[in-house]
Amino acid sequence: MANPWTGEVALTIDGERRALKLTLGALAELEDRxxxxxxxxxxxRFEGGRFSARDVIAVLVAGLRGGGHGAMDLAAxxxxxxxxxxxxxxxxxxxxxxxxPEVE
Structure with a gap:
């Protein structure tokens, strides 16, 4: 389960639910990429809706790494x-x- 208080977001990839997170290192890598x-x-870029599919994949890959998962080929x-x-x-x-996160 993802913990929003630590910045995690859940995503199900290939049938497996994973917690993704942007750490400082992941953000630096993302900025460069x-x-x-x-x-x-x-x-x-994201707030203005000026992002591409490539941008989305890059953010998700960085989130996977920040969440402790290895890099995946998200295109497939x-x-x-x-x-x-x-x-x-x-x-x-x-x-x-x-x-x-907002408290419900």
């Missing part, structure tokens, strides 16, 4: 919920990396 000048530029993986769920989880990972 996506060619973002800063973390703010990365956040703005079955993601429960499809591309929309992948994009939602990528956005949620970025949000949780920079904020506290």
């Amino acid at each position: 996506l060619g973002a000048d800063s973390l703010l530029a990365l956040v703005e 993986a079955e993601i429960a919920g499809g591309p929309m769920e992948a994009a939602r989880v990528a956005g949620q990972l970025i949000v949780r990396a920079f904020s506290l």
Whole structure:
């Protein structure tokens, strides 16, 4: 189960539910991989809806590494919920990396 207080977001990949998380190291790798000048530029890209499928995959791969999972070939993986769920989880990972979750 993912713990939102630690920045984790759950995603089911190839039938296995995994907790993803953007650690500082994962964020640095992501910044470099996506060619973002800063973390703010990365956040703005997602907030403005200017992200690509490649961006979503990069965020998810970074989240897998930050969550303690090995890198996966997500282009060939079955993601429960499809591309929309992948994009939602990528956005949620970025949000949780920079904020506290809302208490219900």
